Structures are given as C-alpha cells and as structure tokens.
Amino acid sequence: KVPLVVWGPGVTPGADGRPARHVDVLPTVLGALGLTLPPDLPGRSLLAAPLDAADPAQVTYFESLSTHLNRGWAPLRGLIAARKKYIELPLPELYDLAxxxxxxxxxxxxxxxxxxxxxxALPEESVWPPAKGKITPEQEAKLRSLGYSVGSSGGKTEWTAADDPKNLVEIDRKIHxxxxxxxxxxFAEAAALSREILAARPDMTEAAEHLALSLRQLERHEEAIEVLRATLARAPEQTSLRRQLGMALAETGRSAEAVQLLQPIAADGDATTLNALGAALSDAGRHDEAVRVLTDATRRHPADPKGFENLGIVELRRRRPAAARDALRHALELNPSLPISWNTLGVALYQLEGPAAALDAWKRSVALDPRQFDALFNLGLVALEAGRPAEARQALQQFVATAPPERFAVDLQKARRILAQGRR
Structure with a gap:
C-alpha cells in the first residue's frame, strides 16, 4: 500500500485510515483551496467528513490494462465496496479489506x-475488449502518444489461467x-533471455521485439529480420513490429522494402515511425521526400532530437553541410548525449571548418559510444592528416580491434595498412 501524505495550512495533523484514490486528489486540492467542486467531478475531498460505508461514493472501480495491451495477458478490472475488494481475472480474487x-x-x-x-456492479462500459469501432484512429494515436501499445494484445477475447498475471510474475520479472x-x-544476455521468454510464451510479441533489438545491436540483422517477420505474421496489427522490421531492413540496405512497410503506418504522426521512414527514404536515394517527412517530424515533435539528427544526416547527403550542421547542433542542444549526432556533425564541420573542429566532435562521439566505428575511422584518418600521429594510432588500433569485418572490410584493410606503415 502506498500512503498519501497531505500537508499544508488547515490540514489537521494525524493519520486517516480511509482508502485514498487517485481520483480523490483533485477534489482534495480544490476543497483545500476553498473552490467549488464541479458536480460531475469524480472522486471526493479527503479533507471532508467520512462517508458512510454504504454511500455510492465509497465504491471504487479500478483497472490495469498495460500488460494486456502490451503483452496480451488477461485484462484486470475490479471493484471495492463496503471494504470488500473484487478482482475479475481468469482466477478471480476477493479480499476482506477490514x-x-x-x-x-x-x-x-x-x-x-x-x-x-x-x-x-462492474461498469458495463468497462467490459474488455471494447466493441469494435469504439476506438477512433485519433483516440488510438492519442493512446499511443501516452505510451500504450494499442492493438497489440493479439485480438483475444477470452483468457484462461495461463493468461492470468498472477501466473506470469516470473515472466514479468524476466522481461524487466x-x-x-x-x-x-x-545484448547477448538480453537476446538469450528473450529467447527463453519466447520459449515459455511464444505469443509474447514484446519479447520478440526485445530479441530483435538485441540482435540488431549485435549486428545479427538477418536473425532480427527473421524474428520480426515471423512475429508480424502472427500479429499483423502490431505497428511497433512493422516499424522495427522497416528499420532493420533499412540497416541491411533494403530501403525500398522498408519504405513500403513504413509509409502506411506513418499517417498517425508517430515520431519514431516518421524518423524511420525519413531515414529509409534517404537510404533509397529519395532525399527530397526524406526532408519533407523529417521536417514534418520536427514540426510535430519539436522536443525530439532524433528528427533533427536524421534531418542533419540527410542534409549532409544532399551536400548541404551548413544546413546539416545547424540541424545537428539543434539536436545536440536538446540532448548532448547523441553519439550519432556528434559523428555526423564532425563530418559537416570537417567540410566547413577543417580538421580541428571535426576531431573534437568525433572524440565526443566515441566517448559516448565506443561502437561508433565511422567516427573512430574518421578520427584516425583526420588526426593523421592534422599531424597528430599518436591520436591517429590510438583511434585506428581501436577501430581494427572492435569494428565488425562484415561491415568495414575495406576500411579495416586501410587502417591496418596505415598502422603497418607507422611501425616502419
């Protein structure tokens, strides 16, 4: 139980054993300020006289749908009245709170x-899932903006004891x-644990998404794509799966297929989707379209640095280093801990100002994320050009030791050749 502490002028010291609810907070604040409560405002002031146990205002409805919406588990709803608490689940619960x-x-x-x-006595409108058509596209977009994965529960309308959250506590622990x-x-441990969860609950798309994310970080892109395709075939309505598959395809050079996947789901204005679509369009050589999409993303989500970061990358590809620099600096003003923004800014600054400013940006990038292999390679080459052989050697040695050969075969060969020449 979580206590509610009320402190301020006019509040009598002491403890009150009555249950407090979230809906009671606003009426309590309004009452303390001496303001009139709107007649349709739910809840009651906790500073008012206690209600009789039989008073309808003492009835409390509650629900918890996050694990249902995100994982497909049984929805939880219930009622508290006359000091009894009922929880409707496949394995129902009843408690005598007194x-x-x-x-x-x-x-x-x-x-x-x-x-x-x-x-x-449970409210009729609380029956889950709601009748088809009750959630409009606008409401769905609003729910998604608040962090809910609308429509990812797998479409089930009946649940068994296997779906009861009480029986899934260990799975929940493993997800966290x-x-x-x-x-x-x-990432390797995260991928292994995700596979373990999927072995126990093959229908858990959240675990599949975690697995794919980890595999992408491990540069095992084809495995990630295979996982996402298989999961999307079972849950075609899940937007987040489609989005991640599009991003994974773009990472492996299949940008046209990525665009085809992402365009239909970009209409709701989701920031991650717009960024993924803009990046895929640019990868496909459609830079002007990419700029339009990413400009829209920055307009809709001005506090999100990723839109400005991606816009900077595209502007650099369009050979507009000044525009790239401005977009990337804006991204870093919003969040100075973006290694990709620092790396790309280094390229723009090298074209505009020369090695010194670029080297500083690349150092910031590598300090934030040692796996920024492009930044490491650039740092090595440009430090050598700027007459800083010790810095060049350190960066190139780190690049050779850590960069994945399947992505950087040509650059690795060049780095080894430079290092070998320096030892002569």
Missing amino acids: ADPGEAANRFADDRRAARALAA QTVELYSRRR
Missing part, C-alpha cells in the same frame, strides 16, 4: 455471493531483466 488489509487471503471460494454482487540487460549494453 480483516485483511494486506490482501493475503483470497476469499473468492468462501464468499461467492459477495463476489457475484461486486462482479455484477531483459530491459535492464539491454540498457547496460549486455
């Missing part, structure tokens, strides 16, 4: 009458562990 505030003893089997009464491993750049 005698068992810690909800340790499920009373569903012992008090079916109370459970049936509370189940019957996967995210933690990925954030720590332990």
Whole structure:
C-alpha cells in the first residue's frame, strides 16, 4: 500500500485510515483551496467528513490494462465496496479489506455471493475488449502518444489461467531483466533471455521485439529480420513490429522494402515511425521526400532530437553541410548525449571548418559510444592528416580491434595498412 501524505495550512495533523484514490486528489486540492467542486467531478475531498460505508461514493472501480495491451495477458478490472475488494481475472480474487488489509487471503471460494454482487456492479462500459469501432484512429494515436501499445494484445477475447498475471510474475520479472540487460549494453544476455521468454510464451510479441533489438545491436540483422517477420505474421496489427522490421531492413540496405512497410503506418504522426521512414527514404536515394517527412517530424515533435539528427544526416547527403550542421547542433542542444549526432556533425564541420573542429566532435562521439566505428575511422584518418600521429594510432588500433569485418572490410584493410606503415 502506498500512503498519501497531505500537508499544508488547515490540514489537521494525524493519520486517516480511509482508502485514498487517485481520483480523490483533485477534489482534495480544490476543497483545500476553498473552490467549488464541479458536480460531475469524480472522486471526493479527503479533507471532508467520512462517508458512510454504504454511500455510492465509497465504491471504487479500478483497472490495469498495460500488460494486456502490451503483452496480451488477461485484462484486470475490479471493484471495492463496503471494504470488500473484487478482482475479475481468469482466477478471480476477493479480499476482506477490514480483516485483511494486506490482501493475503483470497476469499473468492468462501464468499461467492459477495463476489457475484461486486462482479455484477462492474461498469458495463468497462467490459474488455471494447466493441469494435469504439476506438477512433485519433483516440488510438492519442493512446499511443501516452505510451500504450494499442492493438497489440493479439485480438483475444477470452483468457484462461495461463493468461492470468498472477501466473506470469516470473515472466514479468524476466522481461524487466531483459530491459535492464539491454540498457547496460549486455545484448547477448538480453537476446538469450528473450529467447527463453519466447520459449515459455511464444505469443509474447514484446519479447520478440526485445530479441530483435538485441540482435540488431549485435549486428545479427538477418536473425532480427527473421524474428520480426515471423512475429508480424502472427500479429499483423502490431505497428511497433512493422516499424522495427522497416528499420532493420533499412540497416541491411533494403530501403525500398522498408519504405513500403513504413509509409502506411506513418499517417498517425508517430515520431519514431516518421524518423524511420525519413531515414529509409534517404537510404533509397529519395532525399527530397526524406526532408519533407523529417521536417514534418520536427514540426510535430519539436522536443525530439532524433528528427533533427536524421534531418542533419540527410542534409549532409544532399551536400548541404551548413544546413546539416545547424540541424545537428539543434539536436545536440536538446540532448548532448547523441553519439550519432556528434559523428555526423564532425563530418559537416570537417567540410566547413577543417580538421580541428571535426576531431573534437568525433572524440565526443566515441566517448559516448565506443561502437561508433565511422567516427573512430574518421578520427584516425583526420588526426593523421592534422599531424597528430599518436591520436591517429590510438583511434585506428581501436577501430581494427572492435569494428565488425562484415561491415568495414575495406576500411579495416586501410587502417591496418596505415598502422603497418607507422611501425616502419
């Protein structure tokens, strides 16, 4: 249980054992300020006199749909009334909060009458999933902007004990562990754990997405594409799968196919989709279209640095280094920890100002992410050009030791040749 602390002028010191709800916060603040509460405002002021247990305002509806929307697990909804709490799940729960505030003893089997009464009192509009057509495209886009993966539950309308969140606690722990491993750049471990989750729950698209992300970071792009294609075939309605597949295809040079996948889902204005589409269009040589898409992305999402970063990359490809520099500097003003922006800015500055400014940008890029192999290679070549052989040698040695041969075969050969000449 999470306590709610209310402090301020006119608040009497002490503790109140009554349940507090999120919907009670606004009425409490308005009441404390002496303002009139709108008659249709849900909730009640916690500073007001206690209500009778039978008062309808004491009835609390709750729901939790995140694991359903994101993972396809059973939706959870329930009701609290007269100090009894009912949770509707494939394995229903009923708790006597007066005698068992810690909800340790499920009373569903012992008090079916109370459970049936509370189940019957659940709001009709809370039945999940909602009738088809009740969520408009605009509402879907709004929900997605708030972090919900609308339509990714797999289309199920019935759930069993295998879908009950109580039975999936270990899977939930592993998902969080996967995210933690990925954030720590332990991609091989994250991929292995994602496969373990998929072995237990093959329908869990979230685990498939984590697996594909980890494989892409490991430069195992074909495996990632295979995972995404197979998962998308099972969940064709899931936009995030289609988006990631488009990005993975673009990374392997299949930009035309990426554009074909991404264009139909870009209409909702999602920032990640617009950025992926803009990058794919540029990779396909359609730079003017890419600029239009990315300009739209920066207009819709001015606080998102990725749109400006991608716009800078495209402007550089269009041989407009000044425009690239300006876009990249804007991205770095929003977030100075973008290694790709620093790398690309280095290229633009080299064309505009020469080696010194470029070397500083590439150093920032590599310091943020040692896997910025293009920045490492550029740093080595330009440091040599600028008469800084020690810096050049260090960068080229790191490049040779870490760059993947399948992507940088020609550059690796050149770097080894330069290093060999320096030893003579």
